[in-house]
Amino acid sequence: xxxxxxxxxxxxxxxxxxxxxxxxxxxxxxxxxxxxxxxxxxxxxxxxxxxxxxxxxxxxxxxxxxxxxxxxxxxxxxxxxxxxxxxxxxxxxxxxxxxxxxxxxxxxxxxxxxxxxxxxxxxxxxxxxxxxxxxxxxxxxxxxxxxxxxxxxxxxxxxxxxxxxxxxxxxxxxxxxxxxxxxxxxxxxxxxxxxxxxxxxxxxxxxxxxxxxxxxxxxxxxxxxxxxxxxxxxxxxxxxxxxxxxxxxxxxxxxxxxxxxxxxxxxxxxxxxxxxxxxxxxxxxxxxxxxxxxxxxxxxxxxxxxxxxxxxxxxxxxxxxxxxxxxxxxxxxxxxxxxxxxxxxxxxxxxxxxxxxxxxxxxxxxxxxxxxxxxxxxxxxxxxxxxxxxxxxxxxxxxxxxxxxxxxxxxxxxxxxxxxxxxxxxxxxxxxxxxxxxxxxxxxxxxxxxxxxxxxxxxxxxxxxxxxxxxxxxxxxxxxxxxxxxxxxxxxxxxxxxxxxxxxxxxxxxxxxxxxxxxxxxxx
Numbered sequence: 001x002x003x004x005x006x007x008x009x010x011x012x013x014x015x016x017x018x019x020x021x022x023x024x025x026x027x028x029x030x031x032x033x034x035x036x037x038x039x040x041x042x043x044x045x046x047x048x049x050x051x052x053x054x055x056x057x058x059x060x061x062x063x064x065x066x067x068x069x070x071x072x073x074x075x076x077x078x079x080x081x082x083x084x085x086x087x088x089x090x091x092x093x094x095x096x097x098x099x100x101x102x103x104x105x106x107x108x109x110x111x112x113x114x115x116x117x118x119x120x121x122x123x124x125x126x127x128x129x130x131x132x133x134x135x136x137x138x139x140x141x142x143x144x145x146x147x148x149x150x151x152x153x154x155x156x157x158x159x160x161x162x163x164x165x166x167x168x169x170x171x172x173x174x175x176x177x178x179x180x181x182x183x184x185x186x187x188x189x190x191x192x193x194x195x196x197x198x199x200x201x202x203x204x205x206x207x208x209x210x211x212x213x214x215x216x217x218x219x220x221x222x223x224x225x226x227x228x229x230x231x232x233x234x235x236x237x238x239x240x241x242x243x244x245x246x247x248x249x250x251x252x253x254x255x256x257x258x259x260x261x262x263x264x265x266x267x268x269x270x271x272x273x274x275x276x277x278x279x280x281x282x283x284x285x286x287x288x289x290x291x292x293x294x295x296x297x298x299x300x301x302x303x304x305x306x307x308x309x310x311x312x313x314x315x316x317x318x319x320x321x322x323x324x325x326x327x328x329x330x331x332x333x334x335x336x337x338x339x340x341x342x343x344x345x346x347x348x349x350x351x352x353x354x355x356x357x358x359x360x361x362x363x364x365x366x367x368x369x370x371x372x373x374x375x376x377x378x379x380x381x382x383x384x385x386x387x388x389x390x391x392x393x394x395x396x397x398x399x400x401x402x403x404x405x406x407x408x409x410x411x412x413x414x415x416x417x418x419x420x421x422x423x424x425x426x427x428x429x430x431x432x433x434x435x436x437x438x439x440x441x442x443x444x445x446x447x448x449x450x451x452x453x454x455x456x457x458x459x460x461x462x463x464x465x466x467x468x469x470x471x472x473x474x475x476x477x478x479x480x481x482x483x484x485x486x487x488x489x490x491x492x493x494x495x496x497x498x499x500x501x502x503x504x505x506x507x508x509x510x511x512x513x514x515x516x517x518x519x520x521x522x523x524x
Contacts, residue, residue, distance in 0.1 A: 195372045196327060199311060202374030205264045205294035207367055209315040209322045210234045210248050210271070210285070213258040226258050233314035233367030234261065234285065235296050235376060237405070244289040247405050248366030249381055250276045253283045264323050267291040275408035278341050279349055279489065280396060281381050284408040296368060299375030301397035304354060306330050312358040312380055312393070314367025321363070328358030328391070337382070337394055338482065350482050353394035354378045360393035369395040403491075416489050417497065418519025419464075420457020423448045423481035426469060438469055439507035447471040447504070448481045462501065462514040471509075472502035488516075 214229040232252030238245040246261060253259055259271040271285040310330050315322040332355035338347035356369060360383045369378035378395030407414045426434065426447045434440050438449065447469040453460050464470075470478050473487045487493070495518045502511050 196309070196311060199370055199372055199374035200313075200325060203294065203296050203368060203370055203376065204313060204323060204325070206236045206296040207264070207313045207323065208234050208236060208246060209262040209319045210246070210252050210366060211260040211262065211319070212253060212256040213260065214255055215257050229255070231315065231318050231363055232365040233363065233380070235366070235368045235379065236292055236294065237296050237298065237376075238409075239289050239292055239295050242289055244287050244292045244295070245274070245405075245409060246271065246285040246287060247379060247401065248283050248285060249379065250278050250281045250283045252366045253285070259285060261285065261287050262319055262322065263291050263293075265291065265293070275412035275414075277404050277408060277414045279414075279485070280351065280400060280404055281339070281341075282379070282396065282401060282404050282408070284405050296376045297374070298398045298402055299371055299373065299377045301333075301354065301377045301399045304330055304333055304371070304377050304397075306333060309372045310354075310356040310358050310377075311370040311372075312356070312360055312364060312367065312395075313370060314360075314364035314380060316359075316361035316363040318363055324364075326359040328356050331355040331357050331392070335394065339382070348481060350486060351381070351394070352397065352400060353381065354397055356393050356395060357391035358393065359391070360395075364393075415495065415518045417493055417495050417516035418457065419459040419488065419514060420454035420517070420519070421450050421459045421464065422452040423470075423484065424451050425449070425480040425482075427480065438467060438504070440469060440504055441507060444469075444471070444504065446479045448478055448484045458514050458517045462512045464501070464503070464512065464514075465505070467505075469504040470501060471504060472500075474499045 210232045211228055212230045212232070213226040216225045216227045217223070218225050230252070232248060234246040234248035234252070236244050236246050253273055253276065256273070259273060261269050261271045263269070267290075269287045269291060271287045274284040274286050276283040306329075308330050310328050312326045312328070314324065316324050335353050335355045336350040337353050339349050339351050340347050341349045354369065354377065356378075358369070360380050364380050365382070367380045368376045369380055371377050375398075377398050379398075379401055380393065380395045383393040404414055426438075426440075426445060426449055429438070429449065431445075434445065450459070450464055450466055450468045450470065453464055453466065470484060472478055473484060474493075476483075476487050478484045478487065493499070493516070495516055497516050499514050499516060500511060501514050502509060504510075
């Protein structure tokens with residue numbers, strides 16, 4: 001018999017500690033389930049029976065040789081508790097499988113308590129202490145703790161996800177509608193105001209379309225008609241006494257039998273031609289102010305800097321695209337561009353212009369070039385339109401425009417100083433004629449040759465004659481007729497001024513003084 005069975009037999013002969021004096025039915029027997037396969041040990045002094053479910057238990061009562069009653073137990077029942085309270089409690093419990101979860105929160109019942117000294121279960125002081133329930137509690141606590149931490153992390157991620165989604169929606173405010181929590185859709189208005197939009201608000205409605213009607217003949221009836229021959233743009237710059245004034249290009253109104261202005265609102269008004277200046281390609285129109293809602297303000301073109309924003313407004317390709325806006329920068333200032341003013345294919349004038357890369361197309365002529373403050377700094381006039389050139393347009397500076405349109409408005413023409421001559425450039429004359437007819441000395445292959453002198457003019461009074469070659473005026477070199485006009489029409493030159501002129505006649509250089517007289521804008 002092994003030690004374990006000896007102990008059990010010895011314990012069976014000794015009275016159980018705290019055994020009940022009451023008798024139990026002898027016919028009942030005690031059985032238990034051992035989930036781990038070994039008999040467990042119970043120490044009644046250290047083990048607790050609280051909350052520990054057990055199988056149904058029965059025991060028989062006996063008497064020791066000394067006459068003491070005791071509860072008998074078989075070898076298999078030796079591990080049962082001998083306390084009366086325990087048996088009373090155990091007898092009232094229904095039998096259930098040891099592997100089934102108890103009704104106490106669904107936990108698996110621990111190993112039943114056993115007698116002390118009968119097993120290898122560890123406990124305090126080597127006794128059979130608490131069954132492995134403490135480890136289960138620790139694991140349960142740690143599991144609950146970890147589950148809680150995991151729940152917090154998941155919740156935080158969900159909150160962050162919603163916050164990111166809301167932030168992403170806020171950063172995409174250009175949407176036109178949004179859906180609320182109630183499922184209703186609301187329109188969203190996006191405020192997008194820039195310096196360009198603010199500038200346009202000041203001046204865009206002051207830019208109009210100008211229609212040029214010319215005489216024609218009806219194919220069907222043969223009657224004379226007025227048909228739209230061309231169109232351009234214009235800028236309303238003044239409003240006074242029921243009238244308004246529009247500045248545009250001379251080439252926009254040239255040859256017109258009738259002129260008409262179309263406003264940004266679509267309203268139309270007949271226009272009267274007040275005057276033109278072919279040299280600077282400007283014209284002034286007069287209209288009723290009935291439909292005028294905005295008047296443009298001129299800026300200081302002398303203050304314009306290369307690189308600043310330039311906005312072009314006009315009607316490219318006709319009224320269908322009226323009010324079109326293009327934006328670029330000022331590409332150059334104080335540019336001089338040769339132009340043909342009379343359409344003979346020869347460049348006879350150099351226009352001083354502002355260069356810009358804002359798109360200027362046919363129909364933009366006469367429209368406004370505007371700075372970021374909404375001020376007109378130039379009147380769009382021309383562009384270089386060759387196939388290999390892109391983004392080179394020109395506008396007449398506002399400081400050139402204003403004094404000219406003031407004169408056109410008051411007088412119908414621009415009065416400029418005049419010599420009273422017609423001219424031809426020396427560099428267009430064959431070299432043989434330069435030497436044999438003009439008899440110019442060697443090295444003099446430039447200047448403006450006098451072709452004709454108007455009787456009674458300033459040139460006639462100064463003694464200038466046909467074939468004289470002017471090479472200097474007012475101390476400035478004259479290379480051709482273009483530079484002569486620039487000197488003569490400069491802003492600091494006035495009617496009545498005296499000007500020294502140097503010229504070659506019959507190979508000799510001579511000097512004379514000319515007193516400038518007034519001439520219309522069509523003369524020189």
